[in-house]
Amino acid sequence: MTLKLRLASAFANPNCLLGRRNRHQFLVTLLVNIATFSHGLGVGWMSPVMRDLQTDQSPLNFPVLVDEVSWIGSLVGIGSVMGNLFAGFLQDRIGRKLVLFALAVPNTIFWFLIYFVQSVEFLYIGRLMAGMTGGACYVVLPTFISEIADTNVRGRLGSMILLSVNMGVLAGYIVSTHVDYFTAPPFIIALPLCYFICNFLFPETPHHLIRKGKIEAAKKSFMFYKNIRRDDIKAESEFDELEYLVTKEQNEKTKSFDYKDFITKPAFKAYASAGVVLACNQFSASFCVTTYLSDVFAASHTTLDVGMCTIVIGVLQIVGNYATTLLCDKYGRRILMLTSTGGASMCLVAFACFVYYAQEYDLSSVGWLPLLILSLYVFLCNIGMVGCMFVVLVELFPSKIRAVGVSTFVVILSSTVFLTLKIFPICVAAWGIAVTMWSCSVITFCGFLYFLFFLEETKGKSLLEA
Structure with a gap:
């Protein structure tokens, strides 16, 4: 009886994701993140495979050169830009749901090309398709989740995007390490198909439906995501308030949306903070380490x-992102960003120092240190710079320019992904991994200083605030 009472009390808590109010929001978030899991699976699967493709044990009947591997690794960034532009252009025109449906197409093509590969060009196009899925996900999912989620759980639900990506990355590490190259794709391809079917189970967001003038459909959507009955007077009042705020926001945009909205003081503060968030996310080498993990080790x-080290890192990515879901709404975004950038910077210095001295001295007695340092580094990156990035980006911008601002910065982010993935192996070859990591540490520490003095807390901020 005591256990039942405790469970009832837990579910009655408005912050409980499985409580009545939040249940549908949580379950729908899990369903749409099948796409991000599948994308992460492709990213993780390619990391050990890219190393294998350069060896005598390559599963393909043609050699893959180092320069070709750098293109295979970095083309995901170009695909991501294409996905960003596709989702950013269409999500307000055709709705979030139709864009969500479309995510399954390039991901399915990726696995087909991987399986039926005849030349390196198949891998190039496949990675481009994989990037399109990820790029579109990173635009439409933060918007979709922020519009269906209550303020008190928005941070946790939004941070699940990166959590599911990293769970996919871990699964990809494990699959590519233990399963033959041509055995995995026929089974994995079921994921995007399953995701496509699941999209029929939930409606469009109430925000988008209100903007399109479909008030009855918006009300049904609102009741579904809040998991409440139509005859609930309080819920009716809550929907009326939402309708008023969204309509007011839309009317203000229609009347006064011009270049002046982009040159206000709050807008410039948002640009600066978003730019530093982006720079820390990419130039801390967090995504490069994930992509070239086998080579780094x-x-x-x-x-x-x-292989074992790669899987351990994959687990730590998930632990870091899960920690974000627990801490983001409780302690706020700013403290997580500070902890992440400061800690990651110190880890990069430590890793670079170990590699530097290992070239001169025999450090085999502490050969486990790189794994320990990189594990801590990956954990710290994922509790802030990675796990909180999309939550912070959505919340930084004033409401009038939020859609354009977030879409623009996500496109810049994807372009930077291509840049960093392309130059990382070149920098390692030219400078050595120690100097490369030291350089990344300096950039990350500069981000820490910016967040310490200038980043404002956005926890609890209404998305309809100016």
């Missing part, structure tokens, strides 16, 4: 098995 002089 191989160059680190570790005495541990590279």
